[in-house]
Amino acid sequence: MDEIDYKILSIIQEDITLPLAEISHRVGLSQTPCWKRIQRLEARGVISKRVAILSPESLGFGLTVYVSITSGEHSDKWLDKFTQKVTEMPEVIEFFRLAGDVDYMLRVVVSDIAQFDEFYKRLIAIAPLKKVTSHFAMEKIKSTTALPLNIAAMRAKKTTKLSSLPAG
Numbered sequence: 001m002d003e004i005d006y007k008i009l010s011i012i013q014e015d016i017t018l019p020l021a022e023i024s025h026r027v028g029l030s031q032t033p034c035w036k037r038i039q040r041l042e043a044r045g046v047i048s049k050r051v052a053i054l055s056p057e058s059l060g061f062g063l064t065v066y067v068s069i070t071s072g073e074h075s076d077k078w079l080d081k082f083t084q085k086v087t088e089m090p091e092v093i094e095f096f097r098l099a100g101d102v103d104y105m106l107r108v109v110v111s112d113i114a115q116f117d118e119f120y121k122r123l124i125a126i127a128p129l130k131k132v133t134s135h136f137a138m139e140k141i142k143s144t145t146a147l148p149l150n151i152a153a154m155r156a157k158k159t160t161k162l163s164s165l166p167a168g
Contacts, residue, residue, distance in 0.1 A: 010146075053145060063136065065137070069131070071103045082127045091115075
């Protein structure tokens with residue numbers, strides 16, 4: 001990936017609805033080479049989806065809960081069942097397996113505490129769990145889906161400069 005690829009990604013991660021002509025103009029390419037780069041980035045899996053980001057609050061999902069889970073068991077059978085069942089729960093919008101004293105972290109969106117209580121009862125019925133801790137978000141201070149591509153681009157630029165230096 002080069003600097004132009006990073007510029008394209010920076011633009012489209014902020015607004016994928018921009019016309020190709022606008023993206024091309026901003027990165028200094030004609031439309032065909034710009035489109036080919038976007039297609040290549042998709043084929044390589046750098047661009048994994050094109051989605052609309054919805055406002056949870058405007059759709060009645062006013063409560064975000066971070067649920068940390070410590071399991072008492074780590075067998076393959078337990079893990080397969082647990083991950084399958086949790087993945088199927090629509091309230092879970094992010095699900096991570098962690099290293100450290102917490103085994104799993106969920107980001108859950110629900111309308112209110114009563115809906116979370118219903119979710120919690122379904123969660124703990126899936127499989128034996130050692131510890132479940134819920135953290136309720138009080139205020140959203142920052143939320144973005146944009147990756148810090150300027151940092152990645154700078155690293156790539158430094159790597160390119162270093163590899164072009166003569167050995168010795």
